[in-house]
Amino acid sequence: MSEWLSREEALERLKVRAQTLYAYVSRGRIGMRPDRADPRRSQYRADDIAALATRRARGRSPSAIAESAIAWGEPSITTSISTVLHGRLIYRGQDAVALSGHATLEETAAVLWGLSEPAAFASPLPGAPHQGGRAAAFAQLALAAAEGRPSLGRGAASLHADAARAVGVLASAFGAPAGSEPVHRRLAQGWSVDAGGAEAIRRALVLLADHELNASTFAARVAASTGAPLAACLLAGLATLSGPRHGGAGEAVMQLAEDAARHGADAAIRRWLSHDRPLPGFGHPLYPDGDPRAVALLATIDGDDTLRSLENAAFVATGARPNIDLALAALTRGLGLPSDAPFRLFALGRSVGWAAHTVEQITSGSVIRPRGRYEGLLP
Structure with missing residues (x-):
């Protein structure tokens, strides 16, 4: 049976930002399911995270890094306008939902x-x-x-x-x-x-x-x-x-x-x-x-x-x-x-x-x- 990790555990093992974890999920590289104890939260398949962490440790070519940044990858353009952080949409330091x-x-x-x-x-x-x-x-x-x-x-x-x-x-x-x-x-x-x-x-x-x-x-x-x-x-x-x-x-x-x-x-x-x-x-x-x-x-x-x-x-x-x-x-x-x-x-x-x-x-x-x-x- 697969082991499932919380978001915090997944981020710690991958050493990435939350946006990058979500990008891996969207591309099908990490399996995700609702947490059965709390359906408002998600869990991530540990085997997928371990395999991805191994590939990251080996390094990638600059061209591969650049290509991956185009599709839900690492942030590639500097901006101070908005971001999504820990599931919250931020407009220049203000929570968009609160605004x-x-x-x-x-x-x-x-x-x-x-x-x-x-x-x-x-x-x-x-x-x-x-x-x-x-x-x-x-x-x-x-x-x-x-x-x-x-x-x-x-x-x-x-x-x-x-x-x-x-x-x-x-x-x-x-x-x-x-x-x-x-x-x-x-x-x-x-x-x-x-x-x-x-x-x-x-x-x-x-x-x-x-x-x-x-x-x-x-x-x-x-x-x-x-x-x-x-x-x-x-x-x-x-x-x-x-x-x-x-x-x-x-x-x-x-x-x-x-x-x-x-x-x-x-x-x-x-x-x-x-x-x-x-x-x-x-x-x-x-x-x-x-x-x-x-x-x-x-x-x-x-x-x-x-x-x-x-x-x-x-x-x-x-x-x-x-x-x-x-x-x-x-x-x-x-x-x-x-x-x-x-x-x-x-x-x-x-x-x-x-x-x-x-x-x-x-x-x-x-x-x-x-x-x-x-x-x-x-x-």
Whole structure:
């Protein structure tokens, strides 16, 4: 019988940070299961850890180290904006879940951008109707990018002004009426949601504002390193977020919920897993003990029976707990929001983080230009 270790024991034997342990789990190199004595915690297979520790002791080539850093590996870009540490999301030294209890997206931008006052995301144009969304966001942000000034040689204040305008463009495209009120209130107005629903939207936007060096943030930083206009950097992030393995997960959760409503949660999950599809809305490599963002957001929503049954069935089948994508689906279903609201909220909230990373990358003065390891034919 395999021996199982606690997280603390696993970290001690590997001599790595928690993020690296979670990366090994996500790549299937270390087995993980819920702790039978306390299902809120996880345990890790000792045999896998021993084998991995042996390989690490032998050392690796620089090229192998560089390659592994691209996919949930060791941190590779210095940032002071956010991190995930011991299962907690941190925004410049502040716990993001605690911040979401009271802050607006504008106040969160002040934290992430290092401002003394909340940002202002005024939308000069009428908000797009329900049928707006992704297409309107791409079109309006692309226009702003085409007309934007290159970012090189400019100060942080000027760049933040461009960022605020770009976030306002996205808010308008996603349904926020024109005005200067906080975006969560304007979105709630555009989506005909009451004050309680507006508060849930506010919390979701804050929880989504940044998440370390995820794929869309990395894309925004790459664009920023070339000196692209601020809106173009956010457009790079938006394009990357549109992929089904990133911002498209919310749409997949909505489909899974529809399957569960028709066929039952157990049958729906069996169908997804039997087609070798990862189960959307559950589990996260950086949160093996559960996504705190999902816990915080779900606490503000009256979830429906379908999603509750999905949570129970998913845990029995996989041991995975809800992540932020399931929480966004619960918010969408509970408030009767547009079906693509998970993507709209994700993109609008995360645009604040993209802007923070963009300015940090620009002011660093460095270009992101990795080398490829060529394995093709030679002359």
